[in-house]
Amino acid sequence: MNPPLSTVDCRLPTRVVAVIGGGPAGASAALELARQGIATVVLERSDGSGNAIGECLAPSANPLLRRLELDDALLASGALPSYANRSSWGGDGAPAERDFLREPHGHGWHLDRPAFNASLLDTVERAGVPVWRHSRVVSLARDNGMWTIAVETPDGARTLTAAMLIDASGRAALVARHQRVPRRTFDRQIAAAAVLNPCSGGATCPDATTVIEAAEGGWWYAAHLPDGRLTVAWFTDPDLLARAALWRPQSWWDYLTASDLVGNLVSSHGYGEPERIQILAARSSLLTRSAGDGWIAAGDAAAAFDPLSSHGIGSALAGGKHAASAVKAALNGDETAFAHYVDRTLEGFARYLWTRHSYYRDEQRWPDAPFWARRHASLDSSGPGG
Incomplete structure (x- = not known):
């Protein structure tokens, strides 16, 4: 009450x-x-x-x-300490890791x-x-x-x-x-997200890193939850999501397991297919x-x-x-x-837009792909207050 x-x-x-x-x-x-x-x-x-x-x-x-x-x-x-970020982004896509050992404010956190x-x-x-x-x-x-x-x-x-x-x-x-x-x-980005359970039904030992992987049609994000489950999200635009039918659990799963960094994380920790995909707003x-x-x-x-x-x-x-x-x-x-x-x-917000633009500009492996071409376009000269 x-x-x-x-x-x-x-x-x-x-x-x-x-x-x-x-x-x-x-x-x-x-x-x-x-x-x-x-x-x-x-x-x-x-x-x-x-x-x-x-x-x-x-x-x-x-x-x-x-x-x-x-x-x-x-x-x-029940927040879980996060000690590093692992990413495949920019350059030749080789995985890179940034740990928080030298961070003046300590480690980050995985949140439920x-x-x-x-x-x-x-x-x-x-x-x-x-x-x-x-x-x-x-x-x-x-x-x-x-x-x-x-x-x-x-x-x-x-x-x-x-x-x-x-x-x-x-x-x-x-x-x-x-x-x-x-x-x-400033964009139309959405997330197709799921929470994956261990195949055994029990909690696995959590990997204390956040994983990000760029792909031709968008990018993957994965992080463990404090209870051992895994959050995985595919970030893309609505038309691209619909074209690949990634709102369907099986299509989403097939696309995920074909990825390198995040797909390996899922298989190495023994996570099973999602029961449903949640579509979330992720635009600026x-x-x-x-x-x-x-x-x-x-x-x-x-x-x-x-x-x-x-x-x-x-x-x-x-x-x-x-x-x-x-x-x-x-x-x-x-x-x-x-x-x-x-x-x-x-x-x-104006500072954020420039920072965001620089993040996406760092990834040049698919310059003609719609997702990346849209983000490589110049910022609106009118700025956020225009």
């Missing part, structure tokens, strides 16, 4: 902030607001786990986790995303923030500087009033869409305006990144914290706080 509405601090009703979405960005924002003494409530459509597959957290995220005091949440989720998300929300609740699970926002209305939010919960229809909204609803960007803010997309996209009158977007709602960049979770955690800081400043009368946040988001 969800906590009663009375648990929201009603002594400062004009300062209540509603966070829509309980993923990394939403959890980070809620924790930061709680630490600042600002009454907050989190509205999460699912039980907090979502349908995300396993992912990796780069070593550069470790200082942020410590600043956000999320070390315990990470460990409670559903477990990690659930652990984050548990941390939010322990900080005194009500979390409304299985609660869907039905409508939003703003009047006299306040938001009225109609919510469908397991306990029935409820209405919340808030001074500010943080849109942490992921790529759906629920609040931004309500405000009719356009979203720019950006809200043209990540904040407005009484609302601000964070995480994928504000800007979504190519998984190749390893920006996703770390950027979501940082974005949630920055959004919360901007909300606090705005509530305290700073009329420039949201404008600075928007500028910071645009500037960060």
Whole structure:
């Protein structure tokens, strides 16, 4: 059962902030607001786990986790240390390995995303923030500087009033869409992903590396989950996926086992064929305006990144914290706080686009293949803010 509405601090009703979405960005924002003494409530459509597959957290995220005091949440989720990246990318495709022994921030992490998300929300609740699970926002209305939010919960229809909204609803960007803010997309990339079980039915000894392999029609990603299963994803464009019928488990499996680096990983650890393939959005996209009158977007709602960049979770955690800081400043009368946040988001995304472009430019083995030709094209000269 969800906590009663009375648990929201009603002594400062004009300062209540509603966070829509309980993923990394939403959890980070809620924790930061709680630490600042600002009454907050989190509205999460699912039980907090979502349908995300396993992912990796780069070593550069470790200082942020410590600043956000999320070390315990990470460990409670069963995260597995990641000590290296192995890739077949660029040049003649010979495998190369980059270990994290000399990384100033230590090793990375293999995450079970559903477990990690659930652990984050548990941390939010322990900080005194009500979390409304299985609660869907039905409508939003703003009047006299306040938001009225109609919510469908397991306990029935409820209405919340808030001074500010943080849109942490992921790529759906629920609040931004309500405000009719356009979203720019920079490619059409999707992922055809599966979680593979060991053939024996028991957990294998996890390989503590992340594996990436470029191929003519896209690229493969593989990483072990803490429980010994293996996450494998094929990144490509929708038309190319359809042409090769890689949404079918058997076609996907045949293509996977024909690959070199990832195919060898699968066979050497004895993983079996997938039961189903999950199709996930993986394109780069950006809200043209990540904040407005009484609302601000964070995480994928504000800007979504190519998984190749390893920006996703770390950027979501940082974005949630920055959004919360901007909300606090705005509530305290700073009329420039949201404008600075928007500028910071645009500037960060512009840097990301150039970095992403350089990653794909490094792979020149199939310059005429549609997937690579599209990514080798020059960046839009108008930039992310155009």
